[in-house]
Amino acid sequence: DGGITQSPKYLFRKEGQNVTLSCEQNLNHDAMYWYRQDPGQGLRLIYYSQIVNDFQKGDIAEGYSVSREKKESFPLTVTSAQKNPTAFYLCASSEVANYEQYFGPGTRLTVT
């Protein structure tokens, strides 16, 4: 079964700790994306990567970091510099950049 997996579904961390969210796809897609979904707001783009070893900042990259060492993996690190890290994080991938995106199930991060 091809698809995008994000783990875990729920993640809890203490304030001041960095935390890394996993996103893996076996669709052989070149492009991958990270979004943040908050209540009452639309999806906001954090980072995206069009190809391995390359990534670009989205609209709200501050306090986040990513890596793209492998085509199938695009982990997102929420650093202690992110002022409001508690949110729902959604990963997506697409065959090529700016093409239809396939979404993972999401990870709900709670920082206390």
Add this chain to the structure above:
Amino acid sequence: EDKVVQSPLSLVVHEGDTVTLNCSYEVTNFRSLLWYKQEKKAPTFLFMLTSSGIEKKSGRLSSILDKKELFSILNITATQTGDSAIYLCAVEYYGQNFVFGPGTRLSVLP
């Protein structure tokens, strides 16, 4: 298990047609339902619905929620080729969690 189902998964119409996209859900402690339009870029937010029976409109697009029957519809009247996109439905539920549907791919032919 919390889930969102969208139908149809794919739809082809001609310009000027009216389309109805469906979104049904099963979640615990529903909070809101969101509709997005996804073209060749990040999804664009269309509507957020929280109350049953109140239609939200934006130009040729409208949407309504039925919390008793657990579904929402998105209507697009007088479709244009620019309406071609994937329409995503997402539901927010207890604890600020979200679940996204698979999307409906709409193709509008000239």
